Amino acid sequence: MPLLTIAGLPGPPLDVPAGRTVLAAIHAAGHDWWHACGAKGRCTTCRVRVLAGAEFLTPLTAPELRYQAAGRLQEAERLACQCGVKS
Ligand code: FES
Numbered sequence: 001m002p003l004l005t006i007a008g009l010p011g012p013p014l015d016v017p018a019g020r021t022v023l024a025a026i027h028a029a030g031h032d033w034w035h036a037c038g039a040k041g042r043c044t045t046c047r048v049r050v051l052a053g054a055e056f057l058t059p060l061t062a063p064e065l066r067y068q069a070a071g072r073l074q075e076a077e078r079l080a081c082q083c084g085v086k087s
Contacts, residue, residue, distance in 0.1 A: 002085045016085040022048060023080035039081035044072055046080040058084045
């Protein structure tokens, strides 16, 4: 199972089953994480900066592309509620 390390979160790397979003994995591990819109891709409060392994994440979703085009999501950032782990 893929492992995900979130800088600043205590504990070991998170197990992320394929198809689960990063936000869901963070919550499943018992951590709190901002998600003001309820994980609907409408707010950007769940954003994460990807430092390594972007190639293992699912493609950008329509909300992420919309925020990138508007300059509200940088190239190395993803919405935790939208991106998942491919492998
Ligand atoms: S929780 Fe609002 S965009 Fe992810």
